[in-house]
Amino acid sequence: MRILYDIYQICFALPVALILTILVSVTTTVGSIFNAHFWGYWPAHLWGRLICTVFLLPVKVEGREKLSPAQSYIFVPNHQGAFDIFLVYGYLNRNFKWMMKKSLRKIPFVGKACESGGHIFVDRSSPSKVRATMEQAEASLVDGVSLVVFPEGARTHTGKMGPFKRGAFQLADDLQLPVVPVSINGAFRVLPRGGKWIHWARLSMTIHDPIPPYGQGAENIRLTLEEAREAVASAVKEEQQ
Secondary structure (H helix, E strand, C coil), rough: CHHHHHHHHHHHHHHHHHHHHHHHHHHHHHHHCCHHHCCHHHHHHHHHHHHHHHHHHHHEEEHHCCCCCCCCCCCCCCCCCHHHHHHHHHHCCCCCCEEHHHHHHCCCCCCHHHCCCCEEEEEECHHHHHHHHHHHHHHHHHCCCEEECCCCCCCCCCCCCCCCHHHHHHHHHHCCEEEEEEEEEEEHHHCCCCCCCCCCCCCEEEEECCCCCCCHHHHHHHHHHHHHHHHHHCCHHHCCC
């Protein structure tokens, strides 16, 4: 079965995924000139679903009913691998902006599409650049648009969750927005960091109850971070907690 899946991905899935990525990137870049709110999200939403479908990966999502349609949230999923991107894009079903590393802007086609679509590249080169990043994020969170941040900062090397960084929770505290923990399973198996081949596995995403602000300040940040990490870990497979 493994050999058949490798043949399938080489002969069909990988070429189709590459073509889809280029088409969606160009569509997003051009469409965002006219309406970044629409074109910055919907083509990529379809792209995420199509990529999972093309690679024959079954997806299960739980918890969408916990979200209010008009509310902006800061979503904090664990980061198992590259397929987290497709899973969140395709199945979260929320118009959102990513907060991502500045280096990702260099990815051909994709980096330009993300920039055009209003996604947020984190620049930590100086305090003023960090503040500008936060101001851009704040300006994006209107009309129910949300923000997705991987609080571990990078994909796991081992499959296990890493410590959560403060950035997303600082922003939630500044803007007094609810934080939504999201647990992802299966993406490490599909394509771990440094992996070269896609492996078939079931993907799942569990959306937990939103965590409202406890107040404002350092204590709110600490409590929200701890509760969010505990919630994410509660639905991640034990060996990856």
